[in-house]
């Protein structure tokens with residue numbers, strides 16, 4: 001079939017591929033521990049689910065303005081602005097069906113064919129996919145384990161230039177759980193201003209931060225509001241992955257343009273979903289805090305358990321819900337080890353290379369799973385890897 005070049009480079013997301021293979025093994029009667037998919041294991045919080053169903057019952061099932069209902073845009077502006085220490089008005093907020101759309105639409109709106117886009121490696125695969133669809137040139141910057149998976153600033157300095165149109169940041173980061181330190185933000189912000197580049201700051205894991213680590217938004221640095229698109233959403237914080245609700249914060253002129261892209265692509269975000277989101281933001285937040293505290297307990301059990309397995313070395317992630325252990329001692333590729341753990345160990349994990357070449361030598365394990373299953377996974381991984389040594 002003859003297809004437009006802009007889609008021929010697209011590949012499935014590793015997590016869905018591994019999930020399908022794990023499910024095929026389950027269909028044969030195997031028990032598999034699922035640490036591959038990155039989503040909360042808890043259901044959508046009750047008050048939020050009820051607000052969504054109430055909205056359907058009240059007939060909030062029709063079109064709404066492309067950039068979102070006013071009440072939600074206002075609540076996002078107030079909440080996000082306060083959390084990030086920036087002054088945001090509702091006209092700078094665009095509501096989208098899932099944060100992924102807030103990666104796609106800004107890339108499409110800002111990147112011309114041939115423009116360079118700096119992107120973290122390893123990083124969320126959608127970044128590269130969307131750069132390709134826009135015709136841009138992805139310039140991957142390694143994230144180094146030695147620096148808590150922050151950008152390698154020497155590599156960044158070599159890569160950034162007047163050809164750089166967009167710099168993608170993700171802190172806390174997928175797949176490493178790394179949080180970018182203040183000095184890295186300042187360095188990147190200075191380069192963005194100097195080269196007149198935009199920053200797309202994926203802050204979807206901002207609320208999932210551990211050990212009281214301070215998570216900043218680059219948008220709060222001087223001169224950055226006017227060149228930053230913040231991408232965030234409800235999927236991870238409020239266990240709403242299937243509701244499809246995300247948002248962006250950006251200068252008003254770009255917000256208007258992206259509103260037009262929305263108008264002519266998806267039309268608008270589901271109306272009742274937005275009422276659920278409104279309750280999520282304006283209702284009690286204690287369940288978010290309790291869930292994050294629980295993730296932190298699971299992180300500690302998983303990371304301590306992985307570090308106790310001979311040959312594995314795992315940093316303690318400061319955010320998100322992923323552990324990213326180093327497996328280079330086994331002298332096998334990440335793909336091979338991930339396959340082996342699934343087939344022989346009954347544990348589904350992702351190879352680091354599902355997130356780019358910089359993920360070679362690592363695995364990604366999601367700890368949004370019950371303590372029992374995490375402990376079972378650790379016993380199985382230990383038994384399987386012992387046979388390799």
Ligand code: PLP
Nearest residue numbers: 098099100124174204233235246
């Ligand atoms: N950004 C990162 C880093 C993610 O991990 C994800 C989800 O996996 C997204 C964005 C997209 O989230 P959403 O479900 O809101 O589209």
